[in-house]
Amino acid sequence: MTPGAVGPVGDIRPGDADAAGPVRDPRPGVVGVVGPGGDVPPGVVGVVGLGGDVPPGAVGLVGPGDGVPPGDVDAAGPVRDLRPGDTGAAGGFGPAEAVGPIGPVEAVGPIGPVEAVGPVGAVGVGGAVRAVGPASGSVPGDLLAALARTRPLPAATAVLRAALHARRMLLLKSLLVRFDEVRGTLPAAVRRRFEDDWALLERAEEADATAVRAVLDYPTTGAWLAAVLGEPDGPAFQERLAGLGAVAVAAALRAGCRFTTTRVLPAGTLPLPGIGLLRCARGRARLSGRAGAVRITDSAGQTLLLPGAAPVGPGTRWTADGALAWSALHTLPGGTAVLDDVDPHRVPAGGIGPAALPAAERPYSDHAAWAARWRDAHALLAATHPARAGETTALVRAVVPLAPPAAGGPPLSATVRTAPGAVLAQLPADRRELVELLVHETHHTKLAVLDELVPLWRPGGTLHQVGWRRDPRPVPGVLQGAYAHLALLDLWWRARTGPAWVWRRRAAERFETCREQVAEALSVLADSDELTPHGREFVRHMGSHHAHLAGTAHSPG
Numbered sequence: 001m002t003p004g005a006v007g008p009v010g011d012i013r014p015g016d017a018d019a020a021g022p023v024r025d026p027r028p029g030v031v032g033v034v035g036p037g038g039d040v041p042p043g044v045v046g047v048v049g050l051g052g053d054v055p056p057g058a059v060g061l062v063g064p065g066d067g068v069p070p071g072d073v074d075a076a077g078p079v080r081d082l083r084p085g086d087t088g089a090a091g092g093f094g095p096a097e098a099v100g101p102i103g104p105v106e107a108v109g110p111i112g113p114v115e116a117v118g119p120v121g122a123v124g125v126g127g128a129v130r131a132v133g134p135a136s137g138s139v140p141g142d143l144l145a146a147l148a149r150t151r152p153l154p155a156a157t158a159v160l161r162a163a164l165h166a167r168r169m170l171l172l173k174s175l176l177v178r179f180d181e182v183r184g185t186l187p188a189a190v191r192r193r194f195e196d197d198w199a200l201l202e203r204a205e206e207a208d209a210t211a212v213r214a215v216l217d218y219p220t221t222g223a224w225l226a227a228v229l230g231e232p233d234g235p236a237f238q239e240r241l242a243g244l245g246a247v248a249v250a251a252a253l254r255a256g257c258r259f260t261t262t263r264v265l266p267a268g269t270l271p272l273p274g275i276g277l278l279r280c281a282r283g284r285a286r287l288s289g290r291a292g293a294v295r296i297t298d299s300a301g302q303t304l305l306l307p308g309a310a311p312v313g314p315g316t317r318w319t320a321d322g323a324l325a326w327s328a329l330h331t332l333p334g335g336t337a338v339l340d341d342v343d344p345h346r347v348p349a350g351g352i353g354p355a356a357l358p359a360a361e362r363p364y365s366d367h368a369a370w371a372a373r374w375r376d377a378h379a380l381l382a383a384t385h386p387a388r389a390g391e392t393t394a395l396v397r398a399v400v401p402l403a404p405p406a407a408g409g410p411p412l413s414a415t416v417r418t419a420p421g422a423v424l425a426q427l428p429a430d431r432r433e434l435v436e437l438l439v440h441e442t443h444h445t446k447l448a449v450l451d452e453l454v455p456l457w458r459p460g461g462t463l464h465q466v467g468w469r470r471d472p473r474p475v476p477g478v479l480q481g482a483y484a485h486l487a488l489l490d491l492w493w494r495a496r497t498g499p500a501w502v503w504r505r506r507a508a509e510r511f512e513t514c515r516e517q518v519a520e521a522l523s524v525l526a527d528s529d530e531l532t533p534h535g536r537e538f539v540r541h542m543g544s545h546h547a548h549l550a551g552t553a554h555s556p557g
Contacts (some may be wrong), residue, residue, distance in 0.1 A: 006121045079205040079212060082169075082176060084195045139454050143536065146543030147450060150412040150443060152391035160395070160446060161217075164420060164451040168216050171225040179241070182233050190238050195231060200259055204251035211254035218274040219398055220424035221247055223345040226418035239266070249287060250275050256292040263287065269344065274397070277342035278330040285324070286337040298324045299473040316362075330367045332399065333375040340398040340422070341365035352402055352414050352424055359424075360401040369427055377434035382500040384435075385491065392438050395445055397421040413437045415444040432503050436488060447480060456535035464524045467517030475530040479539070482521035486542055493549045515550050522546060 044471035091384035139147070140158060146153050157506065176198075207210040215221060224247070228240040245263060250261045250272035263270055263285050270278040278285065296304045302319040304326055311432045318325035329338040340346050340357070347359040358365075382389040388452055400414060400422055409431060413425035423441045428434040450456070457479065466481055492514065525531065525539045 003305075024493050026549065045557070059341040078209055079172075079216075080398045081203050082173060082239050084176060084179065084198050113225075133494075134185060138534070139450070141442070141537075144454070144538060145541045147446065148538045150483070150490050152385075152387040154394075156429075157391055157394050159453075160449045164449050165213060165217050167449075167452055168222060168225070171190075171222070171229065172216070174226065174229060175424035178229065180245050182237075184235065186238060190241065194241055195243060197248040197260070200248040200261065201244070201251055203259070204248065204255040204257050207257040208255035211256075212251040214271055215251045215254055217397075217421070219416075219419035220271070220340070220345040221273045222342045223416065223419040224273075224388065225347075227345065236467075246271055248275060249289075252289055252546070253292060253294060257365075258290045260266035260286070260288045267344075272343065273343065274329065274338060276326060279325040279327070282322040296324060296326065324363055327362060329372070333371055334378055335393045335395050337374075337393070338398050339367055339370050341367070346398075346422065347402070347424060348402045348416060350534070353412050354407075356407075357402045357412060357426075360403050362546050364403075368428060371398065373428060373431060373434050374399070377428075377438065381435045381438070381502055383500060384495050384503075388439065388491065392442050394425055395421060395442050398423070400424040402426045411437065413441055414442045415448065417448050420445040420448050432506065436491065439491050440484045443484045444480060447483050454534045455532050456538055458530050458532060460528075460530035462530065464521075466521050466524075473526050475525070478521050478524055478528075479531075479535070480527065482518055482542065485514050485521070486546060489518055489549055519550070 043502075090298035111171065124170075143153070143156050143159060160190055161540050166468055175376075179186075179194060181362055186194075200211065210523060221552060224240070224243045228237065228243060231237040231240050242263075245261070247260075248493060249261065249270070253272065253275060253420065265280050265283050268280055268283055270280070272278070278296060280296075282298045282300055286297045288295045293305070295305045296306070298319075298443065300321075300323065302324050304317055304319060306326060308315070313361070314325040327342050329340055329342065332337050341360060341362045346442050351357050374434055394416040404426055405412065410429045415423065423438060425437055426439070428437055447456075457476050460475055463474055464478050465472050466478055468481055489511060492511040495503045496511055497504065498507075522539065522543050526543065531539060
């Protein structure tokens with residue numbers, strides 16, 4: 001895809017589906033694993049984590065092949081260039097073959113051809129999952145090397161954030177194409193609602209494009225897009241289409257533009273990505289926004305007024321009869337990341353890990369404990385490796401608390417491939433555990449986004465043993481685990497002689513254990529024929545950094 005290939009949202013308009021085929025992805029959208037050092041039994045579903053487990057039947061919508069030009073932050077243009085009713089004007093997307101299907105793809109792992117579990121996006125009922133066309137863009141060699149060595153460079157972070165945004169715009173494009181394909185079968189009210197929501201999104205972008213981008217790139221927006229594109233045509237798809245309204249309202253609030261909209265809420269909730277959750281027991285609410293303040297009125301005339309630019313003040317407000325309530329997200333100390341304990345898209349429907357852990361619900365998410373642990377962990381990371389602390393701040397948009405374990409053990413953590421930038425985790429015991437968890441999950445996010453930009457592996461079926469798991473892993477799982485552990489190895493290399501003396505012994509012990517495990521995994525990867533040329537180069541740079549860490553006895557300085 002050439003620079004500018006992912007045009008602004010206003011460039012996509014249902015009415016000319018041939019402008020660009022829908023996003024079709026060859027990979028399971030979820031890769032499973034948990035926190036540093038944790039062992040996970042086979043069958044973990046829904047996450048990218050340590051070891052990268054690819055469960056049978058998991059079908060992904062976010063995968064490689066988009067070819068977003070490195071550093072081209074503006075490659076994904078504004079929303080206003082994509083408009084319902086005129087997908088043929090999709091500027092910059094190019095002909096359909098640019099993103100069209102290229103044939104069935106073999107599964108990652110030992111399960112043979114990946115068949116869709118029901119329809120996936122526009123793939124069709126029971127159809128084989130198909131790949132997005134190959135990327136024409138690539139990451140410059142020096143940045144690829146820096147990423148492989150886990151170096152926290154601002155330039156590399158900018159490339160990843162640009163790639164994430166371009167991918168999000170491409171998924172929006174795919175949704176508009178899908179809408180156009182089925183619009184004739186949709187009830188008139190559903191069509192009007194979608195078009196009105198899109199118009200509100202455009203207006204919000206005209207008021208403040210940066211604010212709209214923040215909402216589009218928020219992790220749960222990606223989870224919603226994957227969910228709606230994965231629905232077959234019918235009532236469930238129509239119901240999920242209403243999620244565009246939540247995105248549009250959130251964008252309008254962030255942008256501070258004036259709007260009025262009435263929402264029918266069959267589930268009684270309206271989640272606003274990155275902002276909070278509206279609960280309406282009566283199932284219908286009118287929202288009037290102006291300059292970031294919003295008045296919410298239900299069908300009985302009960303009203304909540306939320307003042308201020310983008311109502312993100314923490315806590316919950318409710319009407320006297322309790323039928324209307326607003327729960328705002330809490331911002332974690334020292335940055336913009338939020339503790340997301342209300343969005344219904346924050347955890348996959350099947351839960352996390354072999355125990356199918358659900359999200360922790362407010363008030364049991366324990367915001368005070370998370371805020372204190374977060375503050376202490378970032379202070380420790382900043383003292384140990386300031387650049388890594390900056391990278392974590394830039395890439396982590398949300399922390400999603402998981403329900404606590406039934407028994408003791410290390411905290412479970414995960415990254416969902418469709419929602420990079422969100423760290424799903426149980427509350428760690430101390431600041432050291434949280435630092436390790438954040439570094440670990442940030443590198444799953446980095447590798448997941450990078451592999452969409454520059455595919456690193458080919459489909460295959462070989463399994464390999466790794467030191468951090470009991471069950472054998474496919475090559476993508478080996479690479480995911482090795483990359484996250486290499487980042488931890490770099491962290492512990494610094495921490496063993498760092499300013500926090502209470503961390504030194506633990507770091508030195510874990511460094512030695514992890515060093516051998518990563519060496520074995522890198523050997524497996526070096527011998528694999530399932531890596532792409534970029535993947536082989538990436539692994540070679542990983543090996544060079546591992547050798548440097550293993551062979552350096554003095555302080556990192």
